[in-house]
Amino acid sequence: MxxxxxxxxxxxxxxxxxxxxxxxxxxxxxxxxxHAQDESPQARGxxxxxxxxxxxxxxxxxxxxxxxxxxxxxxxxxxxxxxxxxxxxxxxxxxxxxxxxxxxxxxxxxxxxxxxxxxxxxxxxxxxxxxxxxxxxxxxxxxxxxxxxxxxxxxxxxxxxxxNPGANAWFLLAAAYYYENDFKNARVPAERALQLSESRERRQFDLANMIYSELGLADKRTRLLSIMVSLWPDELSYWKQLAALYMQEERSKDALSTLELAYNSGLIKEPSDILSLAQLYSVHNNPHRGANLLAREMKNGRVARNVNNLELLSQLLSQAREHRAAIPVLQEAAALSDTGVLAYRLGQVLLADEQNEAAEKALTNALQKGGLDEKQRANAWMLLGTARFNEAGPGEREQRALADKAFASAAEFAATRKQANGWRDYIKAINDTEDRQARLEREQAAMLAEAARERELSACRSLQIAGRTLSEACRARLDDEG
Structure with a gap:
């Protein structure tokens, strides 16, 4: 047998x-x-x-x-x-x-x-x-x-x-509870599987991570993911999850360090992840590094030079006080945009940089493209009037008239009406002053001309009385006086 x-x-x-x-x-x-079963059937009776x-x-x-x-x-x-x-x-x-x-x-x-x-x-x-x-x-x-x-x-x-149930059995039980959405009962078996496992199986960590996530156990999940990124450093999703948890726990510096380490390890390659890292640099008052990162990845071709990305780059440069460097980036973004919002922002930057002619062009473009809200339209007209006014030199009334026209449009909005009318009054005052100055200069010129004529007439009469030969001009002058 x-x-x-x-x-x-x-x-x-x-x-x-x-x-x-x-x-x-x-x-x-x-x-x-x-589990251990060392005894033979005979030994167990x-x-x-x-x-x-x-x-x-x-x-x-x-x-x-x-x-x-x-x-x-x-x-x-x-x-x-x-x-x-x-x-x-x-x-x-x-x-x-x-x-x-x-x-x-x-x-x-x-x-x-x-x-x-x-x-x-x-x-x-x-x-x-x-x-x-x-x-x-x-x-x-x-x-x-x-x-x-x-x-x-x-x-x-x-x-x-x-x-002595082994790690695999505990894991299977935890997974079954997980699929039944019974996350509370899944937790202990999942933790037992981790404790008993000698091989650090990834599936066991993944299951515990999901269970902690469903239960909202952020602290436990953070500690678990900290281990997971050390065991599987090439798995980007673990780094991203850990960074997200740090942000959730208001530990944004740790989140930045986590993503920065992943980037320096060559893991972060997707445009959305690169953009998130650049924005995180901005949050932590390090826009210079964010701008350099974004500019480098645009040059490498991993991040597209589209409207949104160029706008972010310009914002990072401005935040880093590199305003001159931000201008051409914002110009490129404004040219690509279907609305005038970016052209409006470009006009603000150019005006602050005292590039009045370029600011006028950008603001005009912004108003023509449209897409501005009421506040932006009102401010755009104010800024356009300011740019035109700054371009006007002494006596350039036509340029000031263009500025006045822009301020008149700004005066149609309640938010800027008072300020716009103040500018219009100021322009009118300048024009009135120039008019008075012109009249005064004309009057002074007439007085000087009359005094010169009287002096010339007196000289001619003196020559006539003295019996001297008179010039044609003197004879004509004396004849006019009759």
Whole structure:
């Protein structure tokens, strides 16, 4: 009579969702129980059962086909054996069902495998250790079938009968609770899996991370992710999650350091991530580094020179007090924009830099493009009037008239009416002053001309009285006086 070890190493079946892949494919769809079973059946007081020689021979043939991956042939043999099950003793039937179940796993028929394993257990004839292992395998397959409630029930019962459940079992239980959205009950098994694992399995950290996230345990998640970035430094998502947590905890400096380290390690390559880092530099009053980063990545072609990105670069440069450097960037952005908002901002910057002619052009463009809100329109007219006024030199009334026209438009808005009218009054006062000055100059010129004429006439009369020869001019002057 031969005694068969009916538990072997069997190929994993196909896995389902992403976490199920980690749960089942990572450990093998039918993994061995991770706990100590050093005692032999005899030592535990169990009766050692043996297979009927005829059944054993056929099972061995089927087993060899399974080992050779001839699953179709193995199943044909096992199906014939099952047809004879009524003639077998319970242990033989249980063994046949168990091995056929394992064969079904290999051809991805998990439903049939479950039926066979349950049939094997129903015989209540397997050794305690084999029965316990099979119960664990049933729970695994229930999980694979996404029957998480049954998987939880089976694993819980199995754990009560097991002295030292291993990390894989705790992980499977945690994952089943997770898929049932029972995050509170998933937490302890996930933590036990981490504590017991000797290999630092990534899937276990990922599951704990997700559970902590669902429970809002930011502190625990931060500590966990700090370990994860050290274990898997090439995984950008861990760095980003850790940085996001730091921001959530108002530890923005730590968030910046985290993303900066990831960038310097060559992990941050996506435009959105680069832009986030540049903005974070701005938050921490280091816009110069943010501007340099953004300019460099634009030059490298990883960040597009579009309106939004150019606007951000100009803002960083302005924040870094590099106003002159910001102007051409803002000009490029304004030219690409469909609205006049950026041209309006450009006009402000140019006016502050005393580039009045360029400011006038930008502000005119802003008003023509449109898209400004009421406050911006009012201010744009005010700034345009100021730029035009600054361009006007002494006596350039036409230029001041253009400025007055802009201020008149600004006066149509309640927010700028008083200031605009003040400018218009000022321009009128300048014009009035120039008019008075012109009249005074004309009057003075007339007085001087009259005095010169009187002096000339007096001189001519003196020559006439003296009997001297008069010039044609004197004779004409004396004739005019009659």
């Amino acid at each position: 031969m005694v068969m070890n009916t538990m072997g190493s069997w190929r994993a079946g196909a896995c389902g969702a992403a976490l199920a892949v980690a749960v089942l494919c990572g450990a093998g769809a039918l993994s061995s129980v991770a 169990e009766t050692v059962q043996s297979l009927d020689p005829r059944v054993a021979k056929q099972l061995l043939a089927a087993y060899e086909k399974l080992e050779a991956e001839n699953f179709k042939g193995a199943l044909a043999d096992l199906n014939r054996l099952v047809q004879q099950a009524g003639e077998m003793k319970p242990f033989d039937r249980a063994s046949v069902y168990q091995i056929r179940g394992q064969a079904h796993v290999n051809v991805d028929r998990v439903d049939l495998a479950l039926n066979d394993f349950k049939a094997a257990l129903a015989e209540n004839a397997l050794p305690a250790e084999a029965s316990l292992q099979l119960r664990y395998n049933v729970a695994q397959l229930q999980f694979q079938q996404e029957n998480y409630k049954e998987a939880i029930r089976g694993l819980t019962e199995w754990m009560r009968a097991t002295d």
